[in-house]
Amino acid sequence: MLEGAKPLDVGIPAQVFTTRASMPYEVRVCGAAPGLVTGGDGLAYHVAHGLDALEWADVVFVPGYRFPDRDDPPRAVVDALIVAHARGARLAAISTGAFALAATGLLDGRRATTHWHYTRALRARHPLVRVDENVLFVDEGSLLTSAGAASGIDLCLHILRGDLGVAASNHAARRLVAAPYRSGGQAQYVPRSVPEPLGERFAATREWALHRLDQPLTLDVLARQAGVSARTFSRRFVEETGYTPMQWVMRARVDLARELLERSQRSVEQIAADVGLGTGANLRLHFQRILGTTPSEYRRTFTRGE
Numbered sequence: 001m002l003e004g005a006k007p008l009d010v011g012i013p014a015q016v017f018t019t020r021a022s023m024p025y026e027v028r029v030c031g032a033a034p035g036l037v038t039g040g041d042g043l044a045y046h047v048a049h050g051l052d053a054l055e056w057a058d059v060v061f062v063p064g065y066r067f068p069d070r071d072d073p074p075r076a077v078v079d080a081l082i083v084a085h086a087r088g089a090r091l092a093a094i095s096t097g098a099f100a101l102a103a104t105g106l107l108d109g110r111r112a113t114t115h116w117h118y119t120r121a122l123r124a125r126h127p128l129v130r131v132d133e134n135v136l137f138v139d140e141g142s143l144l145t146s147a148g149a150a151s152g153i154d155l156c157l158h159i160l161r162g163d164l165g166v167a168a169s170n171h172a173a174r175r176l177v178a179a180p181y182r183s184g185g186q187a188q189y190v191p192r193s194v195p196e197p198l199g200e201r202f203a204a205t206r207e208w209a210l211h212r213l214d215q216p217l218t219l220d221v222l223a224r225q226a227g228v229s230a231r232t233f234s235r236r237f238v239e240e241t242g243y244t245p246m247q248w249v250m251r252a253r254v255d256l257a258r259e260l261l262e263r264s265q266r267s268v269e270q271i272a273a274d275v276g277l278g279t280g281a282n283l284r285l286h287f288q289r290i291l292g293t294t295p296s297e298y299r300r301t302f303t304r305g306e
Contacts, residue, residue, distance in 0.1 A: 001030065001031045001039075001063060002031075002032070002037075002062070002063075002073055002077065002097075002100065003037060003065065003066075004038065004039065004040045004065040004066030004067060005037060005039045005040060005045065005063045005064070005065050006039070006041065006063055006064045006065060006066070006095065006096075006149065007039060007041055007043050008152070009063030009064040009094040009097065009149055009152055010039070010045065010063045012094065012149065012152040012156060013061040013063075013092075013094070013152070013156050014027050014029065015176065016153065016156035016157065016176065017059075017156065017160070024164075028049050028053045028057070029045070029047050029049065030047055030048075030051065030052075030053035030054070031045075031047040031049075031050065032050065032074050032076060033050045034047060034048060034049060034050045035047065040065065040066045051076060051077065051080040054080045054081070054083070054084040054089070055084070055087075057084060057089050058089060058090065059089065059090045059091075059092060059159065060081065060089050060091050060092065061092050061094060061097070062081075062091065062092070062093045062094070062097035062098075062100045063095070063097050064093075064094055064095030064096035064097050064114075064149070065096055065097065065100075066096075068096040068100070069118065069121035069122075069124075069125060072099075073099075073100045073103055077100065078100070078103050078104050081100065081101065081106075082106065085104070085106055088142075090141075090143070090144065091104075091106070091142065091143055091144070092143075092146075092155060092159065093112075093114075093144070093145045093146065094146050094149070094151075094152035094155065095114060095115045095118075095146065095147065095148050095152065096114055096115055098112050098114040098122060098145040099118075099122060099125070101143060101145065102122060102125070102126040102129050103126075106143055107126065107128075107129045107140075107143060107145075108126075108128035108129060109128060109129075110129065110130060110140045110143060111131075111132050111138045111140060112129050112130065112131060112132070112138055112140070112143075112145040113131065113132050113133065113135050113136075113137065113138050113145050113146065113147050114131070114145060114147065115147055116133055116147060116148070119131050119133035134242070135242070136151040136154050136155075137151055137154055137155040137158060139158065144158075144159070153176065153178050157169050157172060157173055157178070160172055164302070165258070165259075165262045165302035166255060166262060166302075167262045167302075170259065202226060202233075202236065202237060202240055204226075205222055205225050205226040206241075206248070208225055209222060209225075209249060209252070210252060213249070213252060213253050213256055213275050214273070214274055214275060214276045215276065216276075217249050217276065219233070219234060219245050222237075222245050233245065250286060250290070251290060253275040253276050253277055253286075254283075254286055254287060254290050254291065256274075257271050257272070257274075257275045257277070257287070257295065258291075258298060260274060261298055261299040261302070262299070262302045268280040268283060268284070268296070271283065271295070280295075
């Protein structure tokens, strides 16, 4: 936690990965040194740990902080992040925490994002970083960055989904009363010349579709449910989600298949039918394309208690 740390950015990973019996994580909050850290927005934090906490961490979150475009973090913090990464820890930045990761040089040549208000500043201060201002988060393996505070939830759920599977991620999302899945490719900020009240309608259409994934869901069917033309629906859907309607439906079907693989003993063929992909061969094809693995391998990885 750096001086000027933003309250939501601090609280999100602490709450998602909360220390409890059902979660295999231990959360520790640290600063450049133990003691009082002046936060942003009128708050302050008393942290119990210094940079020695990074020596054992598997994932190190760097919350956003005020005035990241003025000065780099203290050298001791930068060095500790570099050492933690070299040891194998994942480094994850929320919002302007991306500036701290960029200061290490580890993001040079890699994609990264930050809050849309600071994307130009990040690009100017660290020109070797491939700044993407049109996404909610970026996963570069051991280096992850996210946009504003709310997208920090998406990033944390993404990490949790990779560690423990879809069921655990969805359980955490329900506990937080948060959306269970927003892809990293979704636009964080879409400027429009004329505001249009389509967002809520399309959110309802997506929810409607999630309960009918086993049924034929064509562009025309979705557009008709939304009450707009197929052309308008397709264009606005991409603006709101970063995916075409059919890409979104396919990923939703694969996600449902993941949860069924984790929580049931249905065969791959049965699951393919349950999620609207027809055959096991079709499910395997899209599983491999989207996730880079097979349904059987995924089940072996995320089925617990066996």
